[in-house]
Amino acid sequence: MHLHKFEKIWLIFGIAMLAVFLGIVGVQAFTQGQTPAGGLKKIDPEKVDVTAPFDNPGVHQLNDDTYEVVIKAMAYGYEPSEIEVPAGKEIIFKVTSKDVIHSFTIPNTKVNMMIVPGQINEKSYTFKEPGTYLILCNEYCGTGHHFMHTEIEVVEE
Numbered sequence: 001m002h003l004h005k006f007e008k009i010w011l012i013f014g015i016a017m018l019a020v021f022l023g024i025v026g027v028q029a030f031t032q033g034q035t036p037a038g039g040l041k042k043i044d045p046e047k048v049d050v051t052a053p054f055d056n057p058g059v060h061q062l063n064d065d066t067y068e069v070v071i072k073a074m075a076y077g078y079e080p081s082e083i084e085v086p087a088g089k090e091i092i093f094k095v096t097s098k099d100v101i102h103s104f105t106i107p108n109t110k111v112n113m114m115i116v117p118g119q120i121n122e123k124s125y126t127f128k129e130p131g132t133y134l135i136l137c138n139e140y141c142g143t144g145h146h147f148m149h150t151e152i153e154v155v156e157e
């Protein structure tokens with residue numbers, strides 16, 4: 001088989017880049033402790049409904065300044081569907097999936113997690129302004145993916 005010189009150069013370049021990118025991910029994971037959002041806390045994805053904290057989804061006040069919001073993602077929605085939290089307080093989202101990979105994305109904030117079944121995905125955020133915020137799934141998860149969203153109500157303290 002004859003390969004044109006430029007074709008060879010681009011093939012070598014492409015394979016080298018693959019090795020470089022995989023190497024970067026490997027170095028970050030193994031030497032810099034980079035993990036999925038919230039670390040590597042595992043649960044049995046078959047037993048989400050009976051495993052703490054997901055046996056009690058919803059908003060829980062932890063102390064004067066901190067709230068925890070426990071959410072289950074599934075095709076094609078989030079449970080609970082109504083969430084209300086105060087502005088100006090730290091909100092810790094703990095999210096898992098009951099079936100496939102989804103995401104938990106609140107546009108125009110830094111909250112954007114891939115929701116992996118069998119993992120407790122965690123992100124903390126403080127809403128400065130009250131209002132209604134959209135939560136949506138931006139990982140393609142099936143035929144109903146584009147319907148998968150909910151809202152979070154952020155109210156004045």
Ligand code: CUA
Nearest residue numbers: 102137141145
């Ligand atoms: Cu869930 Cu897309």
